[in-house]
Amino acid sequence: MTSPSNLIADDIEQYLARHANKSMLRFITCGSVDDGKSTLIGRLLYESKLVFEDQLTALEADSRKSGTQGEGLDFALLVDGLAAEREQGITIDVAYRYFSTEQRKFVVADTPGHEQYTRNMVTGASTADLAVILIDARKGVLTQTRRHSYLVSLLGIRHVVIAVNKLDLVDYSQQVFDEIVSEYTSFANEIGLANVVAIPMSAYMGDNLTDRSPNTPWYQGPTLIEHLETVEISEELAGSPFRMPVQWVNRPDLDFRGFSGQIVSGVVRPGDRVRVLPSGKESAVARIVTMDGDLDEAPAGRSVTITLTDEIDVSRGDVLAAADALPGVADQFEAHVVWMGEHEMLPERPYLCQIGTMTVQARITKPKYKVNVNTLEKTATNTLALNEIGVCNISFDRPVPFDAYRANRDTGGFILIDRLTNTTVGAGMIAHSLRRSDNIHWQAVDVNEQARQTLNGHRPQVLWFTGLSGSGKSTIANELERQLYALGCHTYLLDGDNVRHGLNRDLGFTEADRVENIRRVTEVARLMADAGLIVLASFISPFRAEREAARELVGSDQFCEVFVDTPIDVAEQRDPKGLYKKARRGELANFTGVDSPYESPEHPDLRIDTTATSPEEAGRLIIEHLRGRGVIA
Template sequence: MPLPTLRFLTCGSVDDGKSTLIGRLLYERSLIFDDTLASLERDSKKFGTTGEEVDFALLVDGLEAEREQGITIDVAYRYFSTANRSFIVADCPGHEQYTRNMATGASNCDLAILLVDARKGLLVQTHRHANIVSLLGIRHVVLAVNKMDLVDYDQAVFERVVADFRAASATLNFATVTPIPLSARRGDNVSGASAHMSWYKGPDLLSFLEQADVEEATAHRPLRFPVQWVNRPNLDFRGMAGTLASGSIARDDEIVVAASGKKTRVARIVTMDGDLERAEAPDSVTLVFADEIDASRGDLLCDPLNRPDVADQFAAHLIWMSEEQLFPGRSYLLKCGGAVIPASVTEIKHRVDVETQAQAAAKTLHLNEIGLCNLALSKPIAFDAYADNRTTGAFILVDRATNSVAAAGVIAFALRRASNVHLQALTLDKAKRSILKHQKPGILWFTGLSGAGKSTIANALEAKLLQRRAHTILLDGDNVRHGLNKDLGFTEVDRVENIRRVGEVAKLMVESGLIVLCSFISPFAAERRLVRDLVETGEFVEIFVDTPLADCIARDPKGLYKKALTGQIKNFTGVDQAYERPEAPEIVIGGDGATPEQAADAIIAWMDGRGFFALG
């Protein structure tokens, strides 16, 4: 019978001794091969920080940059076992810059060893890691007060650190907190009792890890089977492959696709070793349905009598991992299980002070900050609260421009506030309104620096479209800020919300059959993409008015550059805020000396070639 496995991580602030602790533990259990030990001794002389002694941290810090700097950057995984248990340990970085790596390491662990330097006590990063550990559902913590040899094994120092941590973690929902005084470098209380701390009567670290009870009865929870892949090797076989996140399933059990509500029965439970009569979490299997119902990657299969939430809005705790701040209203990609869909943060309820647990109002989140947010998705998905299921309640947000992870999230609860709001079927649709107006509707989106000539060209274009009997409306940045968006400023966050609102208004006008001219600096490519995604292919026309910054400053029709350059106006595009040039606009205006009327004629000619006029 295989040994039970404990997955744990080491975390805490930089230089608290995490890597040294793991290296020492492996050494004392004689789990380091002779050639590895010889290599470690050589590396200690080259990279070590412990003088003539072996630097056990180097055993875990495998990257060259880690050894050169004496820090952990990436998560290092080590596997070892004793007579009583197998262990998978994630050694996580302590630097604030690599907090995202720490969160990754913690996501699959059952227990956390939170190290504290006895000389320094609790630091900001200690508090941050404790918050993340709690947020990610780890309920068992070892408070390892390290470097006791450097404080003469003083009991009072240990007890002060323990008292401070108990007070700081009172609201973090830990089931157990086990304090252990130790010296990773000297081996005190690592795998045996220390001769220097007779006042400590508790277990050494390894003894505690061997006996720690952290098992969760996932097999007895409601059935959750995220479909990871549709197995279709030939015309005669179609199965849903995945890993049971919780619960159990038997052949002939009834099952339902959570999002669609389609029901069927399980005809077969297939594995590489043959069919099973029954499977339970965390088994990896392929389920074959008795009926041909639609299911695909990203769907969640469940018990018909115990279903997850299905919604397009929920509240979630976010750990922000991007160097670029969170922009409410910006479209990100949400990955939850196998599902990947556009999503945006609609509201930041509060930001958490990791030291005091106080909740503060916030308009954005910066790198490593934690906040409770409301999110809206482009379509409903199935999920559980993270407290009920760590697999189906977790997600990440991905930046759509860079494809990098922007945030890790855990779902708190579904938002029911819009559950009684449904789309109303309308007798007249966009196609009928378009025929009535004899034109193809669309958004002509003028973007460029302040003073580039966007509004002037848009005005000239609308006048010429009127002569063509086109039905138009012009939304201008300054005019909109006198009404719909008068509550917004010019910070990056407010600029994102400004364009989001304008995009929604423009979409409604396109539905009415209008040609909508929008003149906005719109400095961020993500928001221009967001508006493009609101309408059908071909209905968004990006017109880049490419006037050089020097020419815009020379024109300065509103005197804004002069004020911005002297510091009287902050967050001004082109001066102290960046402008992201369009990569593939449909139309580029500028550089050829054309007048506004000539530019308007060129745009109309482009529209003529794409069937915008004389429909019906």
């Protein structure tokens, strides 16, 4: 292995430059507590003598203080430093380590072993090519081992090393090793792990890490480093059909129009026929452009700019794919979802979804089941909590190109993002599209929105009244409809209580039911607006995410959010239906303002202060606003 002595900060750039052209392998280490991950990683870093970023800052500084910088970092110092990180709680995040041998560069994700850190393991494994799963030779295959292996299989990592560690503590027993390998292999076959290599080792003593150990003469396989250096990864990607999600559309002048991105699978050459998805337009590759000049061939992992022989529309998020081996295009899928959000997943809540380089809106329907990753048992569920994994149906707001995750992690994986906080709350792996997504098509009609607008004499609009119970929403909406009717406008009032007598009578008042309640009402309001009506929707609608989703579905030009702003003490004094009293007595659960939150609009189109404005005045204010928007004359 490469052993640059006296590596300090000034040496790092030079060292990396010498290794720039080597292939890179990304792998994760996982195992139960005290299986020896810190020792294994410390040994790998010590043997390579390449330690930088977070390790260099702390560990090299300690080395200098102790006067050992001329001799490189001490192995015990490295292991102690890594173990100290765990004691300080740094395992809540994924720690990435870097080292290099004469054959290859490596990035190892040091992922936490506890079940409560499942999301961190998923993060570390999402880009990994290989997993090293440590098993303590004294303990054998544990529940944690099975859980990590299931996650590895789920996340599409095709290469697994079973590191039977601490073999020195069982006298390097071949029988112990063979029994563990036999038990693990049986389990691996159940979950679809095929490429498994088992290596007997002692990370602390260095057995079978870099050199074959004389303590295991019965083992004839590769050392850990030999296997990591030689395992073939890029060839697998190259053998898959060509895929390149478009990251950027380049058009510096009229003579050059190129499409930039990273090739995630396959190989592309000038002259190859490609199709742009989801549009389906076909062309041929004219040039493969890089900073170093044009290429005759570009493999998976290479970032390039591709020009086409035809002038066709291509946008960021589109996928360039081999014309004779296309991915699917759909908007509804069955997928495994790993939930990473502190707040539980709510069916039908709109989330942002990033798949490839495309961002769409996604909703998860009721999960089919969740998986106990310790036992692989499947149980029914209505939601997913932090670190839980479930199989769900998911729908996007537009068709997207995709491959099944097992065939291509880059075009089959996605992340879910909270629309308000912009935090990642879930990771998904597409199993297949739902057949009905291919069988349902939008039917064109002859009488369109413009024709209805001409007939009605005004533009359609959805007036969305939101506020606490007792704020006066229904009273104002009712008065406004009376005034609009007098002006000859075509209207319809959707009231929260009224729709719960029919359309939404199956829904309660849990957070999930409230989300579904507003989703259904939004769809009805959109249809009514499409019919040309001015729709007055009066609902508490306590969550900003659902109100913003309603605006997006209806369209900002046809949506007006009216915040009926009434302090809770005033609303509670009014209490026309006696609901606050019931809630205070504990007879009414999940009541907004008492034991369920209300998220006030941050930027409503109109704000009505009912402590200073009468319903009649509010109606006149809203009509003036509609005139200003050109909805009515």
